[in-house]
Amino acid sequence: MMIKTSIFSEEEKVRSLENAYKTALSKDVNSNMAIEAYHEWHSAAVIYLGKYFTNADADFARFKNIDNTGNGYTLENNFDGLYSIYNYMMSQVNNNDKNQMEMKKSPMVFISHSSKDKAFVEALVELLESIGFDENNLFCSSVDGYGIGLGEDIFNTLKNLFLEHELYVLFVHSPRYYNSTVSMNEMGAAWVLRANYYSLLTKDMSYNEMSGVVNSNSIAIKVDSDDAKARLTELKEKLCAAFSFKDISGVKWERKRDKFLEVVNSIDITSNDNNLSNSVDEEYKRLQIEKMRKEADEQKKAIIRSEIINRQAGSRILKISNKGKSTAKNLKIEWLNPDDNIMVLSNLGEIGDLTPGNTRLFNMALCIGHSETMDLHYTWNDEYSEKNQYDESIQVF
Numbered sequence: 001m002m003i004k005t006s007i008f009s010e011e012e013k014v015r016s017l018e019n020a021y022k023t024a025l026s027k028d029v030n031s032n033m034a035i036e037a038y039h040e041w042h043s044a045a046v047i048y049l050g051k052y053f054t055n056a057d058a059d060f061a062r063f064k065n066i067d068n069t070g071n072g073y074t075l076e077n078n079f080d081g082l083y084s085i086y087n088y089m090m091s092q093v094n095n096n097d098k099n100q101m102e103m104k105k106s107p108m109v110f111i112s113h114s115s116k117d118k119a120f121v122e123a124l125v126e127l128l129e130s131i132g133f134d135e136n137n138l139f140c141s142s143v144d145g146y147g148i149g150l151g152e153d154i155f156n157t158l159k160n161l162f163l164e165h166e167l168y169v170l171f172v173h174s175p176r177y178y179n180s181t182v183s184m185n186e187m188g189a190a191w192v193l194r195a196n197y198y199s200l201l202t203k204d205m206s207y208n209e210m211s212g213v214v215n216s217n218s219i220a221i222k223v224d225s226d227d228a229k230a231r232l233t234e235l236k237e238k239l240c241a242a243f244s245f246k247d248i249s250g251v252k253w254e255r256k257r258d259k260f261l262e263v264v265n266s267i268d269i270t271s272n273d274n275n276l277s278n279s280v281d282e283e284y285k286r287l288q289i290e291k292m293r294k295e296a297d298e299q300k301k302a303i304i305r306s307e308i309i310n311r312q313a314g315s316r317i318l319k320i321s322n323k324g325k326s327t328a329k330n331l332k333i334e335w336l337n338p339d340d341n342i343m344v345l346s347n348l349g350e351i352g353d354l355t356p357g358n359t360r361l362f363n364m365a366l367c368i369g370h371s372e373t374m375d376l377h378y379t380w381n382d383e384y385s386e387k388n389q390y391d392e393s394i395q396v397f
Contacts (some may be wrong), residue, residue, distance in 0.1 A: 030072030300383035302328035341370035
């Protein structure tokens with residue numbers, strides 16, 4: 001669902017998306033339109049409020065980290081639960097001088113590159129270390145100690161970097177970079193969020209091959225050009241000023257800089273060219289790996305669904321099944337629209353564990369005037385997640 005936002009301020013855009021969700025909600029809470037409108041509103045609100053609040057603020061942390069998995073009913077519950085703190089934070093931004101309220105974000109260098117240029121970025125990280133960078137102000141996914149922590153999600157990590165830091169992005173432009181979807185997405189995100197950026201070009205990359213939203217208007221350094229040394233020194237001075245580093249001695253810097261240029265210009269790019277010629281094979285392998293990962297994830301998931309069976313006059317049987325591959329542990333069922341004219345002859349509540357392929361049966365007695373549907377909310381944990389939930393509306397007739 002798209003809304004023209006060009007005439008809106010950022011605050012007005014968030015409020016407009018909020019109203020769009022309310023409108024969609026009033027028509028059909030579980031429609032694709034309502035679900036899409038919710039996600040669009042929440043994402044815009046997180047980005048906007050993230051400029052004025054940090055995770056140290058309990059309200060913002062709760063708002064930002066809400067579990068938005070589930071269907072339209074789940075999202076409606078989330079919206080209702082978040083609305084008061086959302087309104088409070090929006091009013092805080094609106095009622096205070098925004099220039100004073102906006103948090104000073106810590107600076108961070110983010111190296112955007114293709115994983116196939118690992119040798120180049122390893123040399124670049126070593127150069128940056130020589131002027132004062134460490135794991136607290138430098139992110140590079142291909143170098144140990146500077147990337148994603150064990151067990152952390154890469155996409156959430158990248159999202160938090162863009163939200164919580166004033167980013168200085170160093171783009172390593174190469175033919176490999178422009179064949180990487182992740183790299184191009186990083187470039188787009190840097191432009192949208194107006195991050196500071198600088199470009200380095202590998203020796204097999206030319207200025208006229210640069211494309212996307214980043215160009216050579218900012219510092220652009222081609223490592224085999226005559227002015228590479230001067231341009232690297234210019235970059236060093238800008239970074240030292242931005243990060244308040246004490247400048248290193250000229251002799252030491254020149255030695256480190258020249259060593260960097262020697263290393264990156266001696267990298268054998270023929271193997272990378274072979275990788276490019278086999279891009280179809282690489283893409284096939286990537287898709288196969290992704291398929292295997294999804295299949296492995298499915299093996300860890302329980303899938304809880306219900307249906308009415310044995311429809312007889314005045315009675316029904318509610319059948320709850322685990323259609324997944326993993327045991328649903330601590331399964332709980334909440335009846336969201338209880339009806340005195342529908343009597344479940346045993347307690348729904350806490351079911352316990354439900355193994356794959358197994359069911360629980362609940363006999364029900366119906367009285368005249370009973371509801372046409374039962375709205376059920378399931379929660380459980382399995383090997384895939386500790387917080388699973390699903391809402392379902394069951395036709396009683």
